[in-house]
Amino acid sequence: QVQVVESGGGLVQPGGSLRLSCAASGIDFSIYAMGWYRQAPGKQRELVAAISPLGFTNYADSVKGRFTISRDNAKKTVYLQMSSLKPEDTAVYYCHAHGVSGSWGQGTQVTVSS
Numbered sequence: 001q002v003q004v005v006e007s008g009g010g011l012v013q014p015g016g017s018l019r020l021s022c023a024a025s026g027i028d029f030s031i032y033a034m035g036w037y038r039q040a041p042g043k044q045r046e047l048v049a050a051i052s053p054l055g056f057t058n059y060a061d062s063v064k065g066r067f068t069i070s071r072d073n074a075k076k077t078v079y080l081q082m083s084s085l086k087p088e089d090t091a092v093y094y095c096h097a098h099g100v101s102g103s104w105g106q107g108t109q110v111t112v113s114s
Contacts, residue, residue: 009108
């Protein structure tokens with residue numbers, strides 16, 4: 001059974017940092033690209049960052065230079081380091097194994113506010 005669990009969200013002031021983690025189980029983690037997505041109230045879910053099995057990365061323009069995605073295949077975990085956070089980064093953040101049905105977690109709330 002596939003399971004992904006996101007953690008690390010919280011309330012942070014503008015300009016602050018957070019590190020999100022996503023632990024996956026039930027899949028051969030090392031062969032899948034992983035993505036971090038977010039969904040703000042009233043908006044569609046959007047891709048924030050993705051990382052290939054070999055570590056190649058891509059980012060949404062809105063987060064380039066501020067967010068860094070990484071993975072630890074031994075721990076079956078993908079991370080999202082977020083810096084210089086802005087109020088518009090407020091959303092529920094999800095991770096997902098690309099191409100794996102059912103690999104959406106419950107998400108973790110990130111709120112950027114003073």
